[in-house]
Amino acid sequence: xxxxxxxxxxxxxxxxxxxxxxxxxxxxxxxxxxxxxxxxxxxxxxxxxxxxxxxxxxxxxxxxxxxxxxxxxxxxxxxxxxxxxxxxxxxxxxxxxxxxxxxxxxxxxxxxxxxxxxxxxxxxxxxxxxxxxxxxxxxxxxxxxxxxxxxxxxxxxxxxxx
Numbered sequence: 003x004x005x006x007x008x009x010x011x012x013x014x015x016x017x018x019x020x021x022x023x024x025x026x027x028x029x030x031x032x033x034x035x036x037x038x039x040x041x042x043x044x045x046x047x048x049x050x051x052x053x054x055x056x057x058x059x060x061x062x063x064x065x066x067x068x069x070x071x072x073x074x075x076x077x078x079x080x081x082x083x084x085x086x087x088x089x090x091x092x093x094x095x096x097x098x099x100x101x102x103x104x105x106x107x108x109x110x111x112x113x114x115x116x117x118x119x120x121x122x123x124x125x126x127x128x129x130x131x132x133x134x135x136x137x138x139x140x141x142x143x144x145x146x147x148x149x150x151x152x153x154x155x156x157x158x159x160x161x162x163x164x
Contacts, residue, residue: 026163027134027147034142041143044131051127055120065117068107075103133162 034042036050058066058074079099086092110118110126134142136149150164 025130027142027150028164030130030134031142031144031147041141042131042134044128044140047127047131047142048124051124052120055123065119066123067117068104071107071110071118072100072103076100079103130162133160 034047034050036046058070060070083092110122112122136146147164
């Protein structure tokens with residue numbers, strides 16, 4: 003059992019590059035589908051969130067400080083920004099995104115103790131999962147993407163997009 007858990011964690015660590023749950027249902031599936039079956043179950047999502055949390059918890063104290071949370075985001079942001087050729091646009095986007103990361107930290111730290119617990123982190127992710135799971139069957143699939151597309155066509159703009 004221990005070997006299976008270690009193997010699973012290694013696979014997930016390799017497959018789960020994203021820290022935040024995407025607002026696009028299509029991207030959400032791409033990023034969170036750890037086993038490659040084209041859908042994301044609640045349990046699969048929870049497992050991925052745990053791995054992401056542990057990877058960001060550099061001092062291994064079981065919580066994410068603002069420095070850990072923002073630092074992990076900044077590392078991923080630098081990769082994205084490297085694709086922007088214009089240095090002014092790159093700097094502007096960096097500043098905007100880093101301000102947002104600090105705001106997100108404050109929102110996720112619901113008990114305002116200066117750290118994000120795994121419970122706080124998971125709760126936020128599960129809220130996003132619930133928004134993507136439009137048919138409420140416990141899975142985010144292409145069917146949910148189609149429902150999001152239908153809502154968009156009907157002019158029902160939503161926080162979560164297809």
